[in-house]
Amino acid sequence: MPFFPHTEAEVREMLNAVGANSINDLFDEIPQNLGWGGLATFPAARSELEVSQLMSARARLDGAPSCFIGAGAYDHHIPAAVWQIATRDEFYSACTPHHAEANQGTLQLIYEFQSMMAALTAMDLCNGSLHDGASALVAAILMAVRVNHKSVSRRILVPKSLHPAYRRVADNILHHQGIVLEQLPYDAKGGHTDPAVLQGYIGQDITALVIPQPNFFGVLEEADALAGWAQANNVLTIAVVNPLALSVLSPPGSWGGQGADICCGEGQPLGVPLSSGGPYFGFLGCRRALLRQMPGWIAGRTRDRTGQTAYSLIPQASDQSPGTASIFGSQQASAVTAATVHMALMGAEGLAQTAAKCHANTRRLAEKLCSIPGVALKFDRPVFHEQVLALPLRAQGVLRTLAAHNILGGLDLSRDYPELGNAILVCATERRTCEEIDSFAGKLERAIRLQAGAPCQLQPNNW
Amino acid sequence: MRAALSGEDLSDLPVRFLRKSSAGLPEVTELQAVKHYTRLSRRNLSSDTGLNSLASCTFNYHPGAALALASLPEFLVRHPEAPEGHSQGFMACVYDLQELIKAVTGMPGASLAPAAGAQCEFAGIAMIKAYHDARNDADRTEILIPETAQAAAAVPAEMCGYSVRKLPVGSEGSVDVAILENFLGSRTAGLMLTNPSTVAVFACNTEAIAGLVHEAGGLLNCTGDNLSAIAGKNRPDDMGIDVITLDLHKCFCAPRGGGGPGAGAVAVSERLLPYLPAPMVDREGDAYTWLDEQRRPESVGRFSAFAGNAGILLRAYIAALMLGRKGMRRAAEYSTMNASYLRRQLLKSGFDAAYPERGVAHEVILNLCCPTGEGVATRDYAKRLLDYGVHVPTTLLPPQATECLLLEPTGAESKEMLDSFVAAMRAIRDEAETDPDTVRGAPYTMPVGRLDEGALVDADLTWKPTNG
Numbered sequence: 001m002p003f004f005p006h007t008e009a010e011v012r013e014m015l016n017a018v019g020a021n022s023i024n025d026l027f028d029e030i031p032q033n034l035g036w037g038g039l040a041t042f043p044a045a046r047s048e049l050e051v052s053q054l055m056s057a058r059a060r061l062d063g064a065p066s067c068f069i070g071a072g073a074y075d076h077h078i079p080a081a082v083w084q085i086a087t088r089d090e091f092y093s094a095c096t097p098h099h100a101e102a103n104q105g106t107l108q109l110i111y112e113f114q115s116m117m118a119a120l121t122a123m124d125l126c127n128g129s130l131h132d133g134a135s136a137l138v139a140a141i142l143m144a145v146r147v148n149h150k151s152v153s154r155r156i157l158v159p160k161s162l163h164p165a166y167r168r169v170a171d172n173i174l175h176h177q178g179i180v181l182e183q184l185p186y187d188a189k190g191g192h193t194d195p196a197v198l199q200g201y202i203g204q205d206i207t208a209l210v211i212p213q214p215n216f217f218g219v220l221e222e223a224d225a226l227a228g229w230a231q232a233n234n235v236l237t238i239a240v241v242n243p244l245a246l247s248v249l250s251p252p253g254s255w256g257g258q259g260a261d262i263c264c265g266e267g268q269p270l271g272v273p274l275s276s277g278g279p280y281f282g283f284l285g286c287r288r289a290l291l292r293q294m295p296g297w298i299a300g301r302t303r304d305r306t307g308q309t310a311y312s313l314i315p316q317a318s319d320q321s322p323g324t325a326s327i328f329g330s331q332q333a334s335a336v337t338a339a340t341v342h343m344a345l346m347g348a349e350g351l352a353q354t355a356a357k358c359h360a361n362t363r364r365l366a367e368k369l370c371s372i373p374g375v376a377l378k379f380d381r382p383v384f385h386e387q388v389l390a391l392p393l394r395a396q397g398v399l400r401t402l403a404a405h406n407i408l409g410g411l412d413l414s415r416d417y418p419e420l421g422n423a424i425l426v427c428a429t430e431r432r433t434c435e436e437i438d439s440f441a442g443k444l445e446r447a448i449r450l451q452a453g454a455p456c457q458l459q460p461n462n463w
Numbered sequence: 464m465r466a467a468l469s470g471e472d473l474s475d476l477p478v479r480f481l482r483k484s485s486a487g488l489p490e491v492t493e494l495q496a497v498k499h500y501t502r503l504s505r506r507n508l509s510s511d512t513g514l515n516s517l518a519s520c521t522f523n524y525h526p527g528a529a530l531a532l533a534s535l536p537e538f539l540v541r542h543p544e545a546p547e548g549h550s551q552g553f554m555a556c557v558y559d560l561q562e563l564i565k566a567v568t569g570m571p572g573a574s575l576a577p578a579a580g581a582q583c584e585f586a587g588i589a590m591i592k593a594y595h596d597a598r599n600d601a602d603r604t605e606i607l608i609p610e611t612a613q614a615a616a617a618v619p620a621e622m623c624g625y626s627v628r629k630l631p632v633g634s635e636g637s638v639d640v641a642i643l644e645n646f647l648g649s650r651t652a653g654l655m656l657t658n659p660s661t662v663a664v665f666a667c668n669t670e671a672i673a674g675l676v677h678e679a680g681g682l683l684n685c686t687g688d689n690l691s692a693i694a695g696k697n698r699p700d701d702m703g704i705d706v707i708t709l710d711l712h713k714c715f716c717a718p719r720g721g722g723g724p725g726a727g728a729v730a731v732s733e734r735l736l737p738y739l740p741a742p743m744v745d746r747e748g749d750a751y752t753w754l755d756e757q758r759r760p761e762s763v764g765r766f767s768a769f770a771g772n773a774g775i776l777l778r779a780y781i782a783a784l785m786l787g788r789k790g791m792r793r794a795a796e797y798s799t800m801n802a803s804y805l806r807r808q809l810l811k812s813g814f815d816a817a818y819p820e821r822g823v824a825h826e827v828i829l830n831l832c833c834p835t836g837e838g839v840a841t842r843d844y845a846k847r848l849l850d851y852g853v854h855v856p857t858t859l860l861p862p863q864a865t866e867c868l869l870l871e872p873t874g875a876e877s878k879e880m881l882d883s884f885v886a887a888m889r890a891i892r893d894e895a896e897t898d899p900d901t902v903r904g905a906p907y908t909m910p911v912g913r914l915d916e917g918a919l920v921d922a923d924l925t926w927k928p929t930n931g
Contacts, residue, residue, distance in 0.1 A: 003524060003790055004797050005877040014804040014878055023796045026803055027696045029665045029822040034702060039695040041566040045787025048528045055781060058552030059537035065549050069542050072768055081497055087530060090504035092718055095516050098856035101909035102849050105507035109500070115926035120486045125924045131578040131724075134768040165768040168756070172764035173585070176592070176624040220480050248473060250482055266768070276553050277543030277769025278578065279724035291924075300922025303915050305904075310911040314922050332724040344496045348486040356473050363475065382476050403546050411544055415757070 065406045066436045068365070070386045070427025071216070072133065072163050073277060074269045076244070076354065077431055078338075079345050082271045086338040094333075100312040101304075106333060107311035110299035113340040120246045120343075121239075121263045122253025123285030128297035129336045133266025134169035136282025137210070137240055140264040141174060143286070143293050144208035144236045147261070151234065153205035154179045159193040161186040161215035162240060164416040191219035191379030191388060198229045208236040211260070213252070214245060217425065218362075218386025219379055227256030236261045243283065244269035244358075245384050247351035252285075262286045271342025272335050281332035281339065354430050358385040361428035361437070368441040369426070374448060378423050385429070388413065391422040393451050399424065401447040407440050506910040508854070515880055516854040517870045524875045525718040526782055533777035543769035547752060553773070554751035558744040560728075560780040567690065567791065568707050569698030570730035575776050576740040577727035580688060582766045583708035584655075585619040586729050587684045589763040590706060590738040591653045592623050594682060597737075597761070603652035603681065607643075609660075611636050616655060616686075625652060635818055637666045640675065647679035653705075657686040659693065659824030673703030682706070682735070691873075692799055692825030695792030705732045711775065716782035726775035737761040742770050797874030798825050801881060805872055808885045814892075817867070826871035839895040839902050841866040846913060847894070847905035851887035 006014075011023070020026055046054070067075050086092070090105060097103035110128040117126035130136045141156055158167060158181045171181055187194045192215065209230045213223050223239070230237045239252035239260040246252075252260035268280040286294055300314040346354065366387045369375050374392030391398055395412040402409035410424035417423065428437060473481065491499070541553055557575060564573040577583040588606065595603045606620040610629045617627040630646055633639030637660060654676050658666040666672070673683045682705040690699070690709055699707040711726040712718070731739060741762045743754040756762055786794065803823040806816050817828035831841040845857045845868060858869045872881060895902050904913060 003786065004793055004874050006797060006800075010878045011800070014800055018800075018803045018807045020803070023800060026796070026799045026822065027693070029667050030693070030697045031667055031670065034670065034697055039566060039788045039791060042563060042788040042791060043784070045790050046784050048526075048785060051528060051781055051784045052532055054784070055532040055535060055556075055777075058555055059535040061552035061555075062537045062541050062545070062549055064537055064540055065545070067540070067542050067545075069544050071544055073543050075540065075542065079493070081493055083534075085497065085500045085504070088501070088504045090507045090509045092509070092530075093525065094507045094509040095854050096856075099846065099849060099854065100914050101846065101906050101911055102508040102854060104910045105503040105505065108503055108506070111924070112926070114924060116488055118925045119488055131582070131772075132767045132769075135578070135766070163768065165765065169765055169768060172589075172766065173622065176589070176622060178624075220476070224479065246482070247486055248482055249480055251486070254483075273539040273774075274542050275539050276541045276550075276773035277771075278767065279726075279772040279774050281724075298924055300919065300924050301926075302918045302922040304912040305915045306912050307915075308911055310914055312914050312919060312922065314919055314924070334718070334724060341496065341500050344489045344491060344499070345493055346488075347490040348488040349490070351486070351488070359473055359476075382480065384476070399546070403548055408542060408545055408549065 063406060065403070065408045066432070066440070067408045068426050068428055068432065068440060069408050069411050070218075070429070071411045071425055072165065072266060073274055073280075074244070074358075074427065075274055075429050075431050076269055078271050078273065078342065081345060082338050082342045085341045086334055091337050092334060097313060100310065104311055107299045107313070109337060109340050110297065110333075111301055111311050112344075113336050114299065116340065116343045117243070117283050117285060120243055120251065121241065121285045122251035122259065123263050124253075124288040125291060125298070126283055126285035127294050128299055129267065129332050130282035130284055130296050131332065132278060132280045132282045133240070133264070133268075134163075134166045134282070136264035136266075136284050137166050137238070138170050138173050139282075139284055139295050140238045140262045141170060141179065141208065141210075143262055143290065143295070144238055145179060146293050147290055148207050148234075148236045151205050151207040153207060155204075155206050156181050157184055157198075157201065157206055157209045157235075158182065159184040159186060159210065159212060159215065159221070161191065161193055161217060161219065161221070162210060162212045163216045166240070186215075186217075189379065190381035191215070191217045192221050192381050193226065195222050195225040195229060198226070202233060206233070206235045208238050210238045210240060211255070212240040213249065214242065214384040214386065217379060217388045218383035218427070220249070220382045220384060223250065223252075223255045225256070227258075227260055231256050231258050239263040241265045242269060242384075243267060244351060244355050247348060248355045249384065259287070261290065267335065267339050270339040272338055279332055279335050281335040355385070357430040358428070361385075361430060361432055362387055362426070364434075365426060365428040365432070365437050365440070368437060369444060372441065372445045372448060375444070378420060386425060386427040388420065388423050388425050390420075391424060392448060393422060395422050395424050397451055398444065398447050401451065402440070402443055405443050407443055409440060409444065508849075508909070515852055515876070515884070517872055517884065524873070525716050525778070526785060528785065529716065529778040529781040530718070532781050533774055538774070538777060543773070547750070551751055553777075554744045554753070556777055556780050557770070557773075558746055558751055560776055560783070561744065563780070563783050564709065564728045564730050567694055568687070568709075568730040569700030570707060571700075571733055572736045572739055573728055573730040574739040574741075574743045575726070575728050576742060576765055576767070576771045577729055578767045578771045579725035579727045580708065580710040581615070581619070583710075583727035583729045584616070584686065585622060586740045586763060586766065587706040587708050588619045588623045588625065588653070588655075590731065590735045591682045591684060592625070593738040593761065593763050594735055595652055600680070603650060605650045606652055607646055607654040609638055609656065611660060612655065612657060620655070630654070635821055636660060636664060637668070638672055640668055640671050643672060643675055647675060647681065649680065651676070651679050651681040653682040653684055655684045655686065657688070664818055664821045665693070665824050669702040669704070677703065684708075692795055694795040695788075696795055699730070700732065705735055706730070711779040715779035716786070718778065724772045724775055726772040726779060738763050741765045794874045798872065799823065801872040801874060801876055802827055802870070804878070805870060805881050805884070808881065809888065812885055812889050814888065826869055829868040829870055830865065831868065839899050841868060843895075843902045843905065844868065844888070844891055847891045847902045848887060849906040850908045851890075853884055853887060
């Protein structure tokens, strides 16, 4: 299949028109001494069939293991209709909506997305998305710095219980601007951020407090108490939430009485496949008074000159405006299309049932695993659909053995939380069956029993 | 809430953590939802359904196989934290794509971690900063940016803590070496260049610019968004560039999606190799391994929680394999030929294009600042073009911010399409003279008419039952 429609006769005609003898004449401004190098090592074209065979073989290499890893990306069921709609050419190949008149479909969809996200988070308004959850947190912190005029310190309190990758991304980007992320410890017994640790900050100039719900360990933070402290001390509250969890958990818009000021998170649990970590989408919501500082696209419902209802991006949302210019202002329209259709299909009740099923599955998993000698819950506080478990052996070896049996048995926490010892973070979404959970428990029990003696001979390829 | 959750129970959670009332999302059947969103989709005009886009940031055609193969079930269910043993297929694709980026740019190293073009720009400046920091060269506080750059170009530099100094440009919109010399010095951290430039000309003197910047101790960052215009004709590495940033949705055919997601690549010279953003993929023998922050401690780190827009990287890889060496070169040749032809035909028809004495890179800047016809603005032309089936956004031509149309035909557009565009422009110009109101009121064939711009300030942003 050719990519280019030109016949040889047309090429000659077009070159004649511009007074060129050959196509190379069109590049005569490139200095000769630079040579026309390049592409020597670029492979020759392959047919669609050849590429299809290559990609299928590579996909098979990765297999489809039984996945008990969550840690910010969750293996949920996605109704078939979601991506059937999201990949319709009219959405999938649509232009960026520079001209509202030609993009009413995308624009109305973004408006609906904003409305549904506002309903889930109980925030006044939400934008049309950012790159991912970590980017959305960076945008939220930058917003807080711009908005909190009572603070000049640029000090942001960030619990260590927040996703480690989010903390790294935020620091990578924000440290250049003198924004300091100060770590709040987590309670060794509960795995939550004890509101009492905030007492030490009373009277200090703090710009914002980040509250993850649930936190990276799955543990529920005392969001009302934390937000209440912030509200009483001129500190802005930034909520980092799982949108699926919000179908059952108290939404940021109601935390601590006045509600969070800014809310952000990873949208992946709403109809976006795991897909190696992207493309996902981040969401960002805020109180109405902060609208002008909100980056990213925002669609509004307005009218055309005849008074007919029409949708458009609103000027406050322009990425170019100095106040909100952000390297995270880009949006993830395809993923947002999927999320919007997903929310519409599931409804609030469908999402809540999924959330409850994940929660029940993870509880079942934790109970099973904790019946194995030496395995125990690490934290004693309530969790949502994710749990830290202590193992009697080094997590790496155990997980390796499980992987050889095609089970991804959780995330090894020793890199980011070495103080937790042999700990793993596990999650069983609604997609994990009782059989998979039983198989995981059986294999883990055996792995621990054997590895306490000798290492398992069975090793995955390329480990 | 609890009552609604038949069978699955949250009774272990204290009530203070739970939602008091339902989130109030739509409650519809699948048929209702599918009908609604299918109807919405038909209120979009997309490239596959007939709209011809000549917009800047023009995307190459996104082949069907790219979507189908990136959506193989194993790729869709691969968890970003899956161990390397369950990731070799995906990692092989990322590694190969890194190699393809190196092949196109000639640069010795590339990372695909940035989620899109803007993050690439940030990564570029962050690497320049890391380089100077590692040499304890802390007095370099300035980034030079040509005044023809887009307004947003200064943002990454400012976010990295640099002060931005605007560099006046020469008569042809390019950096003038004589002017540049006066701006370089011991405070120069780097220069941000776009080549081919924002005003669509090739910067012939890039090699000389690189020499001067290096002599002053700075580094040269080049936005390669327009690389598709020179792929196979010129390698950024040969010009002495230190960082080049690429939007994969351009020369690597990632889909438009109505505004994303995109994907980015950043490629660097030897001196910046240690600082490339994480994660990258390395190959040891037959095995692929992750190069994360632990293995590359000097890296500027990651900018997204996992590995950028991984699924888009797969699409770009698939498209690049199908395009191949010859196709990649053809894309540059035909997009340049299309742009050259389009400009010639517009000039012949009496329109005014910027820098007519220069060669055309990949796009044409059509200057309508003094359009014929009473009170007909450039924007009116753009709206009327929609009725002719062409999507062209109005843009502001820096540095004076004059309104213009930026036309960027890819190599995939046919001569017939370009001829019909020129004919449409002539027809609109005639209308502007004889019946300006028609042009000012356009479009007429879209799902809605021209938006009432005065009403935008009152636009409602969140649907509520009360404002429904």
